[in-house]
Amino acid sequence: MRLKDKVAIITGAAQGIGKGTAKLFAQEGAKVVVVDIEDSLGETVVADIKAAGGEASYVHADVEQEEAIQRMIQFAVDRYGALNVLMNNAYWNKQGTVVELERPDWDRGVNVMVRAIYLASKHAIPHMIRAGGGSIINTASVHGYLAAARSAVYEASKAAVINLSRQIAVDFGPQGIRCNAICPGWIINDRTEARLKEHPEDYERNRQFYPVRRGGRPIDIAYGAVYLASDESTFVTGTALVIDGGLTCWLQDSLGYHLEKVFKGQE
Secondary structure, X not given: OOOOOOEEEEEOOOOHHHHHHHHHHHHOOOEEEEEEOOHHXXXXXXXXXXXXXXXXXXXXXXXXXXXXXXXXXXXXXXXXXXXXXXXXXXXXXXXXXXXXXXXXXXXXXXXXXXXXXXXXXXXXXXXXXXXXXXXXXXXXXXXXXXXXXXXXXXXXXHHHHHHHHHHHHHHHHHHOEEEEEEEEOOEOOHHHHHHHHHOHHHHHHHHOOOOOXXXXXXXXXXXXXXXXXXXXXXXXXXXXXXXXXXXXXXXXXXXXXXXXXXXXXXX
C-alpha cells in the first residue's frame, strides 16, 4: 500500500501504460481518476479496479482542451478532497518527416504530448501545494533521446517532455512538488500484442535489439510510476527514468555484431 490515501490522476488511462499504471496505483492504495476519450475502455478500467477492491472514477477529457483539463482536476479534488499525483500519459502521434507532416498534425501532436502537460501542471500544482506537495510524472520515451525515421513530431515532443519535467522540478521543488519523466522503450500493449500474434516474426526480430531479449509490458512502466508517485522517491526529482530493457545502453557496433550472429544462426 505504498500509495495509501493518495489521489492520482492518470491521463490516457483507458489502455496500455495508463491502464496498467491505473490498476497498480489502485492496488497500492491510491484513489485513481482514470482520464481518457475512449469512454467504454475507460469505464472498463474503473470497473476492473473496483472489482479488485480499489477505488477509481472515470472522467472523459480531451487533453487538447484546457477546459477539459481544468474539469478533470477539479473533479479529482471535489470527489476525493485533494490531489497528490498527476501522471500525464496521453498522447497522439502521426508518422512523418517535417516535409510530410501537415501543420494541423504537427500542432495536434505537440498540443497533446507537450502543451497538455504544461496545462495540467499549471492547474494541478496549486492544489498539490495546498495538499502539502505532490508528484508529477510525465510519460516521455527513449525517443526523447534518440531519433527514429519519420517521427518528427513524436521525437520533438518527447524530448520537450524531458526538459519540461526538469523545469517544473526546478521551479516548484521548494513548494514540495516533484516532477519526473519516464522514458519507456518498446512496450507491447493490447493492440500491439494482437498484431504480433499475426506476425510473430516481428517480435523475434524486435526483441533482438534488447539485452533482456523481450519487449516491455505496461506493468514494467507501472512499477516505475509507483516508485515516483510514492514517498520512497521524495529525494528524486528532475530525472528521466529510462525503462527500456537496455535498448539505449547498447552501442550500435556491438548490436550489429550480435545481429550478424543471429542471422547466421549462431545465437
